[in-house]
Amino acid sequence: MAPDPASHVIVHPNVLYVGTPAFLVGSVNPNGTPNLAAASSSWALGSMLCLGIEADGQTALNIAARPGITVNYPSAPLWPALVRLSRLTGRDPVPDAKADRYTYEPDKFGAARLTPQDSELVDAPRVAECLLQFEAIVRRMTPGLSGEYFMVEAEVVRAHADPSIVRPGTDEIEPGAWHPLVYAFRHFFDRGVEVGWLPSSRMAPHPPVID
Template identity: 40%
Template structure:
């Protein structure tokens, strides 16, 4: 039997979230106001994480100004909390391009999503107790990406150093520094739909299908 490779076609998807973990970025403004930003553009290598945040977001502004943040990694149990935060922004007034997409201002995101702030060890922004993994980070460098169009301010790439990792006890291999990958299931964002390591859990308010 001859092996025939799969047939592919050329497409132009509106977004390229091909499957990345969701993160909730907690930051503080210079005035000490807490913000939580849902995002799904992050990757890690060694003790560094690189984040992609919308330049017009309050979380990005806070991170650039204070150079501190917590990268909180939710699991499937936090899916509803993530989606509750998805259409909100800490910016007031809401930027025009975000208003057009259905965003609204929310000052107290912890209360809205029913999440619990807990103190960090090395930095000022709080961690999110419900998230199984929490990374305290400090900003090392930032890079403003090219603007997409005249209405969208674009996004910023932020390189940060991980200062401390916090993990729920039940996902840590006993008597070790290792995550039990059989027990840890990240919340994944796949073309604006939420997945764990099993079936789909829900959909983002901006999902097209």
């Protein structure tokens, strides 16, 4: 039964994160040390990712100079690491716009209690604790209308997955085994139960059955 249109009310949410996977961006600082930042604005099309990256953070400076990055997807138990990173910045001095909320931290991996893992095709490290990791090359950075962020288009050049989320005998992610950390209205969630799939799925047992 369709909902009654009259039952909807006007709301004013302070953020529009309706439920997107959280991720961790690895990059390289000017002095060659690793940087790590938490983010949650992204979408994918083919081999391209479009990431929303804050313009005044160290990550934006790093990838403008060295376009090799990693995009690492934490599962639900790692949510405390994102909280630990949420008020830290790799920029020194801290930008004025962040001075009242952020603290400079040169060792973001250590602060997050995460482990850097060498990549194969880019200089930026992966996050060892993340079950799904992408190595990517930034192809374009487009300033947002407000000037507060960049839309970063990055081409995935290598994907790494823990065997626990790979369907045996294939190089495909097992959808039912993969539980990304979902960020919705500033709260973290585990992924819910599967309710269906598209006809184009290569992993489904049969075409979807719908009325």
